[in-house]
Amino acid sequence: MASREPIGVIGTGYVGLVSAAGFAELGHEVWCIDVDAEKVARLRAGEVPIWEPGLGELVERHRGRLHFSTDIADALGHARLLFVAVGTPPTYSGDADLSAVHAVVGAMPPSDRHALVMKSTVPVGTGASIKREFARQGKRFRYVSCPEFLKEGSAVADFLGPDRVVVGDDGDWAGDAVVGLYAPLGAPLVRTDIASAEMVKLAANAFLATKISFINEIANVCEETGADVLEVARGMGLDERIGPKFLRAGIGFGGSCFPKDVSALKQLAGNSGYHFQLLNSVIEVNELQKRRVIGKLQKHLGGLVGKRIALFGLAFKPNTDDMREASSLVLSARLQADGASVVAFDPVAEDEARRLLPNVDFADTELGAVDGADAVVLVTEWPQFRELDWVEVAARMAGTTVIDGRNALDPEAVRAAGLAYEGIGRGS
Numbered sequence: 001m002a003s004r005e006p007i008g009v010i011g012t013g014y015v016g017l018v019s020a021a022g023f024a025e026l027g028h029e030v031w032c033i034d035v036d037a038e039k040v041a042r043l044r045a046g047e048v049p050i051w052e053p054g055l056g057e058l059v060e061r062h063r064g065r066l067h068f069s070t071d072i073a074d075a076l077g078h079a080r081l082l083f084v085a086v087g088t089p090p091t092y093s094g095d096a097d098l099s100a101v102h103a104v105v106g107a108m109p110p111s112d113r114h115a116l117v118m119k120s121t122v123p124v125g126t127g128a129s130i131k132r133e134f135a136r137q138g139k140r141f142r143y144v145s146c147p148e149f150l151k152e153g154s155a156v157a158d159f160l161g162p163d164r165v166v167v168g169d170d171g172d173w174a175g176d177a178v179v180g181l182y183a184p185l186g187a188p189l190v191r192t193d194i195a196s197a198e199m200v201k202l203a204a205n206a207f208l209a210t211k212i213s214f215i216n217e218i219a220n221v222c223e224e225t226g227a228d229v230l231e232v233a234r235g236m237g238l239d240e241r242i243g244p245k246f247l248r249a250g251i252g253f254g255g256s257c258f259p260k261d262v263s264a265l266k267q268l269a270g271n272s273g274y275h276f277q278l279l280n281s282v283i284e285v286n287e288l289q290k291r292r293v294i295g296k297l298q299k300h301l302g303g304l305v306g307k308r309i310a311l312f313g314l315a316f317k318p319n320t321d322d323m324r325e326a327s328s329l330v331l332s333a334r335l336q337a338d339g340a341s342v343v344a345f346d347p348v349a350e351d352e353a354r355r356l357l358p359n360v361d362f363a364d365t366e367l368g369a370v371d372g373a374d375a376v377v378l379v380t381e382w383p384q385f386r387e388l389d390w391v392e393v394a395a396r397m398a399g400t401t402v403i404d405g406r407n408a409l410d411p412e413a414v415r416a417a418g419l420a421y422e423g424i425g426r427g428s
């Protein structure tokens with residue numbers, strides 16, 4: 001049956017492993033390939049290398065259907081659809097680095113029964129150039145663009161219950177097969193040409209990032225004018241044309257995708273001769289937003305030299321151990337450059353954070369982090385921070401400042417403990 005055909009997934013990172021486990025949940029045998037031999041060995045041993053809610057259980061449940069290998073021939077031998085989920089990180093100039101994608105393309109043999117299905121986020125025109133490359137090499141591989149929209153922290157649920165499925169193809173068997181594969185999920189389908197599918201992905205991420213930078217600027221004006229951005233976002237979000245999501249003001253967006261994809265779209269536009277003005281501001285506002293926290297701390301503490309600052313949360317968002325482009329990286333570097341010492345606690349990201357932040361002290365608990373701290377900054381809104389006993393926190397701190405970088409705490413509970421609370425955009 002076409003809908004249960006074996007699948008190949010190349011790249012077993014956040015997207016690849018979640019997709020593989022998701023396809024296994026739909027009943028498919030999945031052949032997962034990665035160049036990282038250590039990762040493959042861990043996966044073979046039943047270990048899930050990333051922290052993602054529900055993923056461990058799903059991988060465990062379908063261990064019999066999930067096959068892990070470093071040899072692409074294993075996928076080619078079993079599956080005709082090869083989903084590509086390798087990284088496309090930014091280069092120094094902000095363009096997408098497609099070297100991993102090209103390595104996969106180069107490894108494809110001459111074949112008229114396989115298709116590459118691109119899940120990695122790539123610039124518009126990548127599909128066309130890969131098809132030209134296949135043609136030049138006399139390979140009759142098919143090509144489908146099938147961008148992924150999952151969010152880390154809810155990746156499994158997003159993969160199995162997507163808002164929509166986008167398939168860009170040439171109207172051949174490969175596109176039909178991908179459409180059939182996703183049909184059991186019952187999501188609205190956008191079947192289109194390859195370039196448009198590629199653009200949907202970049203435009204969707206850039207729009208969400210724009211929404212965040214917009215509400216962050218509104219928050220900054222709220223601080224000058226006495227309005228509360230939470231009330232403003234509530235009032236705006238009830239307008240169906242705006243919607244309530246992605247209107248949470250804070251210390252800026254991070255993660256492996258928004259910063260990279262906004263830059264990639266800006267570069268793509270520039271390379272095509274169009275100056276995408278709005279995206280420059282989206283990026284600039286996001287950078288400034290992280291720095292404003294430093295300004296708030298300076299205001300409260302009268303300078304940062306010799307001060308001890310506790311960071312609550314380090315990952316770029318809750319429910320993940322992903323530290324890529326996390327605001328905590330910029331913040332801790334800046335604090336240290338200004339003479340402060342930094343102590344941090346994150347419930348799951350500590351291992352990766354230790355590697356990236358060699359000069360930061362790590363605490364085993366939230367309360368351990370606040371011992372002797374002059375100020376606390378909430379960086380990542382893990383729900384457990386809201387449940388803290390603020391009287392105990394106040395007793396352990398040397399100072400009284402609490403900066404809520406995600407507007408996630410209860411200001412009254414913090415203030416009732418005798419601490420000075422300041423959120424983002426919550427009045428003057």
Ligand code: NAD
Pocket residue numbers: 010011012013014015016033034035036039085086087088100101103104119120121122148149150151152256257
């Ligand atoms: P990742 O870095 O977590 O995983 C990429 C994997 O590919 C790694 O395990 C790496 O070892 C492997 N790899 C690299 N080169 C390879 C090769 N030649 N052959 C086989 N394996 C190879 O990346 P990710 O976060 O899963 O992102 C993958 C792509 O999906 C990116 O283009 C990203 O923009 C896009 N995306 C990511 C998310 C997300 O939430 N992380 C969501 C949607 C789309």
Ligand code: UGA
Pocket residue numbers: 121148149150151152153205208212245246247248249250251252253254255256257258316317
């Ligand atoms: C984002 C998109 O939401 C996914 O649809 C997309 O597939 C993915 O990028 C990708 O292409 O990789 P992700 O980065 O995992 O997903 O997480 P988000 O929930 O979008 O959060 C991104 C950043 O924006 C986080 O730092 C978060 O704290 C911040 N954010 C989000 C805000 O500051 N305010 C908000 O209202 C929402």
